[in-house]
Amino acid sequence: MTILVTGATGFVGQHVVEHLLATDSIRVIATARTEPSAGKTAGLSKVEFVPFDISTDWGDTDLFTYFGKPDAVIHLAWPGLPDYKSLAHIDTYWLQHYRFLTNLITNGLTNLTVTGTCLEYGLQSGCLSEDAPTQPTTAYGLAKDSLRKALELFIKNRTVSFKWVRLFYMFGKGQNPKSLLAQVEAAALRNEPVFNMSKGEQLRDYLPVTDVAKILIQTSLQQRITGIVNCCSGQPISVRALVERFMRENRYTMTLNLGYYPYPDYEPLAFWGDHRKLLNLLSNHD
Amino acid sequence: MTILVTGATGFVGQHVVEHLLATDSIRVIATARTEPSAGKTAGLSKVEFVPFDISTDWGDTDLFTYFGKPDAVIHLAWPGLPDYKSLAHIDTYWLQHYRFLTNLITNGLTNLTVTGTCLEYGLQSGCLSEDAPTQPTTAYGLAKDSLRKALELFIKNRTVSFKWVRLFYMFGKGQNPKSLLAQVEAAALRNEPVFNMSKGEQLRDYLPVTDVAKILIQTSLQQRITGIVNCCSGQPISVRALVERFMRENRYTMTLNLGYYPYPDYEPLAFWGDHRKLLNLLSNHD
Numbered sequence: 414m415t416i417l418v419t420g421a422t423g424f425v426g427q428h429v430v431e432h433l434l435a436t437d438s439i440r441v442i443a444t445a446r447t448e449p450s451a452g453k454t455a456g457l458s459k460v461e462f463v464p465f466d467i468s469t470d471w472g473d474t475d476l477f478t479y480f481g482k483p484d485a486v487i488h489l490a491w492p493g494l495p496d497y498k499s500l501a502h503i504d505t506y507w508l509q510h511y512r513f514l515t516n517l518i519t520n521g522l523t524n525l526t527v528t529g530t531c532l533e534y535g536l537q538s539g540c541l542s543e544d545a546p547t548q549p550t551t552a553y554g555l556a557k558d559s560l561r562k563a564l565e566l567f568i569k570n571r572t573v574s575f576k577w578v579r580l581f582y583m584f585g586k587g588q589n590p591k592s593l594l595a596q597v598e599a600a601a602l603r604n605e606p607v608f609n610m611s612k613g614e615q616l617r618d619y620l621p622v623t624d625v626a627k628i629l630i631q632t633s634l635q636q637r638i639t640g641i642v643n644c645c646s647g648q649p650i651s652v653r654a655l656v657e658r659f660m661r662e663n664r665y666t667m668t669l670n671l672g673y674y675p676y677p678d679y680e681p682l683a684f685w686g687d688h689r690k691l692l693n694l695l696s697n698h699d
Numbered sequence: 700m701t702i703l704v705t706g707a708t709g710f711v712g713q714h715v716v717e718h719l720l721a722t723d724s725i726r727v728i729a730t731a732r733t734e735p736s737a738g739k740t741a742g743l744s745k746v747e748f749v750p751f752d753i754s755t756d757w758g759d760t761d762l763f764t765y766f767g768k769p770d771a772v773i774h775l776a777w778p779g780l781p782d783y784k785s786l787a788h789i790d791t792y793w794l795q796h797y798r799f800l801t802n803l804i805t806n807g808l809t810n811l812t813v814t815g816t817c818l819e820y821g822l823q824s825g826c827l828s829e830d831a832p833t834q835p836t837t838a839y840g841l842a843k844d845s846l847r848k849a850l851e852l853f854i855k856n857r858t859v860s861f862k863w864v865r866l867f868y869m870f871g872k873g874q875n876p877k878s879l880l881a882q883v884e885a886a887a888l889r890n891e892p893v894f895n896m897s898k899g900e901q902l903r904d905y906l907p908v909t910d911v912a913k914i915l916i917q918t919s920l921q922q923r924i925t926g927i928v929n930c931c932s933g934q935p936i937s938v939r940a941l942v943e944r945f946m947r948e949n950r951y952t953m954t955l956n957l958g959y960y961p962y963p964d965y966e967p968l969a970f971w972g973d974h975r976k977l978l979n980l981l982s983n984h985d
Contacts, residue, residue, distance in 0.1 A: 498852075500849075500852065500853060503797070503849045503852065504794065504797060504798065504801075504849075508790065508794055511789070511790060512790070515790075546832035546833075546834055547832075548832055549848070550852075551852075552849075552852050555845070555848050555849060555852065559841070559845045559848075562835070562841050562845075563786075563789045563790075563838075563841060566784075566786065566789065566836075566837075566838050566841065567786060
């Protein structure tokens with residue numbers, strides 16, 4: 414079978430491509446705005462790469478045929494991150510992605526996996542399950558939430574296996590240099606004695622990006638799976654404990670300057686994903 | 700003061716213009732896609748009418764100046780109704796209206812009233828209050844819900860009195876000929892012996908459109924009022940009782956053929972609005 418991966422040069426995309434290459438009998442087509450740079454993971458050089466910019470006017474092009482009629486699509490592409498508050502998510506990106514995905518479906522795609530975000534839940538605290546009403550408070554969260562709801566209406570009366578994989582927090586190779594653990598690593602490599610961070614008491618739900626990649630692939634491969642799936646550990650961890658664990662594993666010895674930064678205003682202090690649906694999914698195979 | 704009314708030739712718009720004319724000291728500017736036809740209410744002929752089509756490309760036009768820098772806007776315009784399921788609400792209309800309204804705000808509008816819909820609540824039953832999470836299941840409900848949420852994000856850090864008036868059901872002069880009471884009236888005037896309808900046991904929340912117009916105006920005039928307001932009676936009435944009351948008032952003597960039509964699939968059997976916020980608003984004056 415053939416799987417198209419969009420956003421293939423991104424943090425998650427590179428790992429998805431890498432893991433797809435390790436499976437037998439799957440042909441991978443990767444796409445992103447521009448050809449992968451030399452610094453990206455080796456996986457991308459081994460697959461067919463079809464550059465495509467979703468923000469261009471593709472007119473009446475049948476994108477499903479353009480991408481070689483893939484059996485499934487894992488749609489990771491989304492621009493403008495990590496600026497979650499930019500209104501461009503709402504007034505520009507979401508419609509481009511809605512049109513891109515509905516073009517694929519209209520022209521024959523029957524298996525679509527799209528990544529959502531825990532920011533769809535907004536400021537709700539505690540253990541969040543997929544059936545909780547979404548209440549996004551960021552432009553990015555609202556754009557993703559609207560995209561999902563619009564696609565759900567679009568696929569009514571169509572035979573499409575549509576999965577919405579709601580990402581929580583991730584870490585791993587290729588992560589944004591501005592993300593927390595990347596900054597810890599960079600500071601340690603610069604031999605800085607102190608690392609400035611928030612109080613670190615906020616509880617979050619983290620997965621290694623390699624696990625996220627495997628979950629996305631397994632979700633995509635199961636035609637029977639539909640609807641929202643939290644992509645999460647189900648285990649809240651304080652950000653301080655996460656950093657301390659990472660430092661122990663890497664034998665970094667900096668002092669944490671806790672409380673240097675305030676908490677972000679768009680996240681509750683404690684939330685994590687209900688992972689029961691995910692566990693059920695992972696224990697089933699087509 | 701000057702109030703711009705969009706969708707002024709529509710069912711609600713005509714009544715809003717009519718009632719605004721009855722108030723002193725308010726200059727009314729009315730707009731709609733095309734000049735009002737002769738059959739519309741007399742009010743429209745007494746106000747300044749500025750035709751404008753929101754679906755056109757207005758480029759960089761400052762629409763706030765174009766419409767004479769109104770002190771307040773009552774935005775009633777919305778195309779494509781009553782086809783609540785058309786995906787055009789999502790992929791076309793909502794962005795046009797978002798751009799239209801944010802253009803006005805960017806260029807100086809500080810008082811905006813927009814009509815929402817009880818379809819934002821989706822399939823939730825019972826007495827629905829403004830703070831219930833929305834769960835639209837129709838394209839129209841989703842488009843309005845997304846528009847409200849996007850505007851809420853847009854006006855953050857701006858000084859705008861933004862009111863979202865969620866309409867429930869209405870009846871009155873000028874209503875859509877396909878609406879229930881208009882059909883009852885038409886059948887009676889044709890001297891039909893029998894009127895086909897649904898079982899009529901569904902509970903709904905109805906207001907005369909004249910009351911809706913007054914509520915919209917009073918909401919618009921109060922700069923302090925912001926947020927969502929249910930525009931409703933707070934009193935559920937069965938559709939059968941509504942029809943029977945209307946027939947009594949008009950001395951129609953048809954037999955009701957109950958159960959001829961099925962219930963619509965996009966509405967719960969019983970829901971009505973919590974009108975406490977509205978009552979509070981109506982009892983306060985700036």
